[in-house]
Amino acid sequence: MTAHPASPLRILYFAWVREKMGRAEETVEPPGDVATVADLVAWLKAQGGEYGEAFARPEIVRAAIDQTHVKPSAPIAGAREIAFFPPVTGG
Amino acid sequence: MTAHPASPLRILYFAWVREKMGRAEETVEPPGDVATVADLVAWLKAQGGEYGEAFARPEIVRAAIDQTHVKPSAPIAGAREIAFFPPVTGG
Amino acid sequence: MSVAVQEADFDIGAEVARLTSGRDDIGAIVTFTGTVRGQSGGRAITDMTLEHYPGMTEAELERIEAEAHRRWPLQASRIIHRIGRLSPGENIVLVVTASAHRHAAFEAAAFLMDYLKSRAPFWKKESRPDGSGGWVDARDTDDEAMARWESLPAGTTAR
Amino acid sequence: MSVAVQEADFDIGAEVARLTSGRDDIGAIVTFTGTVRGQSGGRAITDMTLEHYPGMTEAELERIEAEAHRRWPLQASRIIHRIGRLSPGENIVLVVTASAHRHAAFEAAAFLMDYLKSRAPFWKKESRPDGSGGWVDARDTDDEAMARWESLPAGTTAR
Numbered sequence: 001m002t003a004h005p006a007s008p009l010r011i012l013y014f015a016w017v018r019e020k021m022g023r024a025e026e027t028v029e030p031p032g033d034v035a036t037v038a039d040l041v042a043w044l045k046a047q048g049g050e051y052g053e054a055f056a057r058p059e060i061v062r063a064a065i066d067q068t069h070v071k072p073s074a075p076i077a078g079a080r081e082i083a084f085f086p087p088v089t090g091g
Numbered sequence: 092m093t094a095h096p097a098s099p100l101r102i103l104y105f106a107w108v109r110e111k112m113g114r115a116e117e118t119v120e121p122p123g124d125v126a127t128v129a130d131l132v133a134w135l136k137a138q139g140g141e142y143g144e145a146f147a148r149p150e151i152v153r154a155a156i157d158q159t160h161v162k163p164s165a166p167i168a169g170a171r172e173i174a175f176f177p178p179v180t181g182g
Numbered sequence: 183m184s185v186a187v188q189e190a191d192f193d194i195g196a197e198v199a200r201l202t203s204g205r206d207d208i209g210a211i212v213t214f215t216g217t218v219r220g221q222s223g224g225r226a227i228t229d230m231t232l233e234h235y236p237g238m239t240e241a242e243l244e245r246i247e248a249e250a251h252r253r254w255p256l257q258a259s260r261i262i263h264r265i266g267r268l269s270p271g272e273n274i275v276l277v278v279t280a281s282a283h284r285h286a287a288f289e290a291a292a293f294l295m296d297y298l299k300s301r302a303p304f305w306k307k308e309s310r311p312d313g314s315g316g317w318v319d320a321r322d323t324d325d326e327a328m329a330r331w332e333s334l335p336a337g338t339t340a341r
Numbered sequence: 342m343s344v345a346v347q348e349a350d351f352d353i354g355a356e357v358a359r360l361t362s363g364r365d366d367i368g369a370i371v372t373f374t375g376t377v378r379g380q381s382g383g384r385a386i387t388d389m390t391l392e393h394y395p396g397m398t399e400a401e402l403e404r405i406e407a408e409a410h411r412r413w414p415l416q417a418s419r420i421i422h423r424i425g426r427l428s429p430g431e432n433i434v435l436v437v438t439a440s441a442h443r444h445a446a447f448e449a450a451a452f453l454m455d456y457l458k459s460r461a462p463f464w465k466k467e468s469r470p471d472g473s474g475g476w477v478d479a480r481d482t483d484d485e486a487m488a489r490w491e492s493l494p495a496g497t498t499a500r
Contacts, residue, residue: 015392015464016476064462067397083394087479089465090458106233106305107317155303158238174235178320180306181299195354198374206379206429212450213372215357219441220365270365282378284454285486291371292447299443327444 009040009076013054014085017061020054037063038072040082054084062087100131100167104145105176108152111145128154129163131173145175153178183251183259185243187234189266192276201258201280208257210284212291214277220270227308227315232265232274235303239263246297250279253293254286261294263304293331300324342410344402344420346393351421351435360417360439367416369443371450373436379429386467386474391424391433394462398422405456409438412452413445420453422463452490459483 012025034043038058045055055061063070064083076082103116125134129149136146146152154161155174167173194213202208218230243261250256260278268274277294281287298304300321309315353372361367377389402420409415419437427433436453440446457463459480468474 012394014394014462015466018392064394064397067394067400083397085394085462086464086476088460088462089477089479090461090463090483103235105235105303106307109233155235155238158235158241174238176235176303177305177317179301179303180318180320181302181304181324193354194357194372195352198353202376202430204430206377208376209378211372211374211376213353213370213374214443214447215370215372216443217361217367217370218365219368271361271363284373284375284451284458288373288447288451288454292443295443295447 010081012083017054017084021050037074101172103174108145108175112141128165185261192262208280209282210287211280212287214291216275218268218270218272229269231267231307233305239303250290254290296327300328348425367439368441369446370439371446373450375434377427377429377431388428390426390466392464398462409449413449455486459487
């Protein structure tokens with residue numbers, strides 16, 4: 001992982017991820033070694049509390065960077081907003 | 092063919108068969124040896140005039156007996172109405 | 183289930199509302215509306231006239247509607263086919279199918295339209311701007327579309 | 342082409358009229374309407390609530406609508422998806438596709454619905470009469486329906 005300076009990151013939560021978090025969005029400042037979506041999820045989960053609840057099973061949480069679906073391996077450098085949500089369930 | 096007494100038969104015409112005939116329906120009295128739809132078509136065609144026009148190519152005229160599609164070999168005994176029309180062209 | 187052959191136009195929204203209002207067992211409603219195009223076979227038409235076989239046409243539509251209900255779990259359906267003279271842009275035919283699930287509604291509507299286009303007792307005459315025109319010949323492609331359904335046992339789907 | 346994500350209900354007839362009025366190059370219009378059923382998985386529901394991702398959801402709907410236009414010769418289309426709390430019998434989603442030919446209209450509408458049911462960023466919560474309920478799990482069958490289209494090169498059909 002490339003170490004780069006921590007920068008504020010806007011995170012959005014939807015559906016039960018939002019409910020477990022108790023909020024729809026927030027700004028976090030992950031350390032510089034958090035380089036991918038998977039890194040970010042692991043770092044958030046390690047905060048415990050509501051984070052531990054929302055990310056208890058990271059494999060069922062989906063992510064989007066700047067409104068595009070991404071895989072856990074996607075790098076987060078340059079992201080304006082990252083969203084976490086359950087698998088979509090249509091209309 | 093079974094010989095049976097001639098009896099009045101109601102005939103309906105649709106689309107270009109109707110236009111060639113110049114009428115939408117009529118009652119005819121075919122001779123007793125006219126037993127099938129094909130017999131009836133041959134007998135009508137032999138009348139010449141508008142019949143010759145309408146049934147010039149019997150293979151492209153379809154028939155229904157009492158509002159059910161039938162093949163040329165269908166017997167006409169007991170029919171209340173026989174209709175002749177082109178292949179259907181939908182809506 | 184109901185069918186109508188009529189000169190009058192129809193109202194898609196009103197027909198859907200009539201089938202579905204007050205019901206909560208329907209999850210999927212498909213409508214198909216066929217309209218008169220301004221050209222046919224690459225040549226402009228000024229209008230078309232549809233003729234039917236009163237009595238037989240309605241009976242055939244009821245028969246094929248019942249067949250659709252045998253093949254798919256439909257909660258409701260409606261077929262309206264117009265006759266008489268129709269101008270480009272006007273409605274010709276409406277099929278509505280309602281089911282608990284979308285694939286049944288889609289497939290039943292496509293099945294009914296394939297039938298209506300190929301086998302229902304309607305005859306179509308077109309008029310052209312130069313005064314020519316005439317009765318439209320049956321199209322093999324429509325008949326092939328219908329034959330596809332007939333090769334399948336009832337209850338299976340064509341997809 | 343246009344999409345809307347809104348709390349307000351929609352009017353099927355008005356949406357069709359908006360796409361087709363004054364045009365004579367359309368021959369076939371298909372609408373799909375999805376409605377809330379009074380039960381889900383065999384158990385009664387009192388209402389459901391739909392959540393979306395503002396911005397992303399609209400962009401995804403526009404992307405899939407453009408994909409439908411690439412795959413089929415469509416003259417016009419419309420997607421409306423409601424959000425918020427909806428009761429049994431209420432409308433959820435409307436897809437309208439218009440083409441010169443019926444098979445394109447049918448298939449494009451089915452394609453759009455398979456996408457909307459499996460991939461569009463909407464989340465559904467159901468409430469039951471006993472006060473229970475919760476977020477609905479993703480259904481594999483919907484995802485399989487969508488995967489069927491993805492295995493086909495653009496321009497071919499699934500039928």
